Amino acid sequence: MNMIAGIKQRVRKAMLERNDFEKSILKVALGDLETEASRSADEITNERCEQIIRKMVKSANEMIKLSKDEAMIEKCKAEIVILETLLPKTLSVDEIVAALESVKDNVLAAGNDGQAMGVAMKHLKSSGAIVEGKDVNAAIRKIRS
Known part of the structure; x- marks a missing residue:
């Protein structure tokens, strides 16, 4: 529907x-x-x-x-x-960090946060995760700190 x-x-x-x-x-x-x-x-x-x-x-x-x-x-x-209530549930920052565990090395190896964001978004979108950009950005900062 x-x-x-x-x-x-x-x-x-x-x-x-x-x-x-x-x-x-x-x-x-x-x-x-x-x-x-x-x-x-x-x-x-x-x-x-x-x-x-x-x-x-x-x-x-x-x-x-x-x-x-x-x-x-x-x-x-x-x-x-x-x-x-009309929107699908999006992943929280902690859930995003957990979802990025398999590509953590690639995120850390990225030259800057923008490149890390690209790696993360590619992985999350390919897995079908519903995320908001600001949450992914916060998760990347958490991983890279």
Whole structure:
């Protein structure tokens, strides 16, 4: 099942449970995804859906940093929790360090952190791991220290 269909099911479930906040957040996400799908000639991929939702999470995090209103901060945090349930689980820094154990020598032998990042990302992507760049960067710094 693609991500858009899954979100539509969650919207229906939120409506039945009368969870208006979750329903509204999911509808905004669904609207953004459907807008992107209508702009694209091809069908939107789950990877592209994840990118759009990550962008929404990033935007909510920026609102938290900029806002001084406590109610707005709490609303943004709740929004992030809902949006993150739509994303696949990413590896933590410690899990990334463990996953890179087999290429640790190559990471250490790299000339700089950028080259080490390339080695690490190549290995992680080939193994199908879902990671965020900042976490991989932190794992590399941990390995190289």
